[in-house]
Amino acid sequence: MVHFVGAGPGAADLITLKGHNLLQRADVVIYAGSLVNPELLKYTRDNCLIYNSANMTLEEVIDVIKKAEKENKDTVRLHTGDPSIYGAIREQIDILKELHIEFEVVPGVSSFFGAAASLNAEYTLPEVSQTVIITRMEGRTPVPETEKIRSLSSHKSTMVLFLSSGLSEKLSEELIMGGYEPSTPVAVVYKATWPDEKIFHATVATLPEIMKTNNITKTALILVGNFLGNDYKRSELYNPSFTHEFRKAENK
Missing domain, CATH: 3.40.1010.10 (Tetrapyrrole methylase, N-terminal domain)
Incomplete structure (x- = not known):
């Protein structure tokens, strides 16, 4: 077997x-x-x-x-x-x-989960992003026309990019043309969870410079989105004023 x-x-x-x-x-x-x-x-x-x-x-x-x-x-x-x-x-x-x-x-633990853990990050923050797009830049391997980075960027949701480290300049252009603000935060996680893991923070606009300065051309994930920021709403699940199947709201 x-x-x-x-x-x-x-x-x-x-x-x-x-x-x-x-x-x-x-x-x-x-x-x-x-x-x-x-x-x-x-x-x-x-x-x-x-x-x-x-x-x-x-x-x-x-x-x-x-x-x-x-x-x-x-x-x-x-x-x-x-x-x-x-x-x-x-x-x-x-x-x-x-x-x-x-x-x-x-099944196994994907590197995009490992990267989030290394960043102490949550991809799906209330009123920030409830969607995670896992994709890659088009290189030697093509992608369907409807899945071009520029098209996917219009959602402005959390985006995780595999196999795109060597194409950061074009990636930055496509993300901005698609709808992300140039100031949108980006994290680059090189070899997530490995002993020689490295983490770099940038914006969509400064991504190519960060990649070039640190000579990151492969084996890295590029994470894009405002989930990397500090503004979000707390979860309703643990809100004392919110009733659900297992708990009634507290009376004030």
């Missing part, structure tokens, strides 16, 4: 308990070496076969899985963060279905 496991954002202790247990039992591990913390591989057995998919093609990954299946071995396909976000798992799953190879997907 093949287990697609989310490795978490970086810190080795942020993998799920299920993911940790599967690594301990795995006969074969194929991990995304350019992104997954190698410390996670210490959870595997001494005789576990380990492959770094950073220098492999899809076909080579499938060949390793097919060989493991013939030998009745369990395979862990270890993806960074959560496999559902820019994990390229669909193309693998479709092939496994054709080959009648059983599989499961084990």
Whole structure:
């Protein structure tokens, strides 16, 4: 069987308990070496076969899985963060279905959760933003026309940008053209939750300068929105004057 496991954002202790247990039992591990913390591989057995998919093609990954299946071995396909976000798992799953190879997907802690934790931030603040847009700048990989940054920016909601660190100048232009004020706060979280994590604060307008000054060109998340500011309304859930299913409002 093949287990697609989310490795978490970086810190080795942020993998799920299920993911940790599967690594301990795995006969074969194929991990995304350019992104997954190698410390996670210490959870595997001494005789576990380990492959770094950073220098492999899809076909080579499938060949390793097919060989493991013939030998009745369990395979862990270890993806960074959560496999559902820019994990390229669909193309693998479709092939496994054709080959009648059983599989499961084990969720993980995404780096955008890790980044928020590092910032002590809440993406969904009352009367600031109740929507989180997870997206990327168009580069060598295109995006649908309706999902261009300029179009998404019109909502002025919280935005989390993956895979966009090397395109910060164009990103800044698109965010402003789409509707964000140039003064909108931005946080750049490099290698969220890793030991060498770095955090930089900027605005939409100063983002390119911050990225260039600190030589950040990859492995960073760019977070945009007024959730990074200080103005928000308190939650009604814990408001003493608010009645809900579990508590009646206090009489004044």
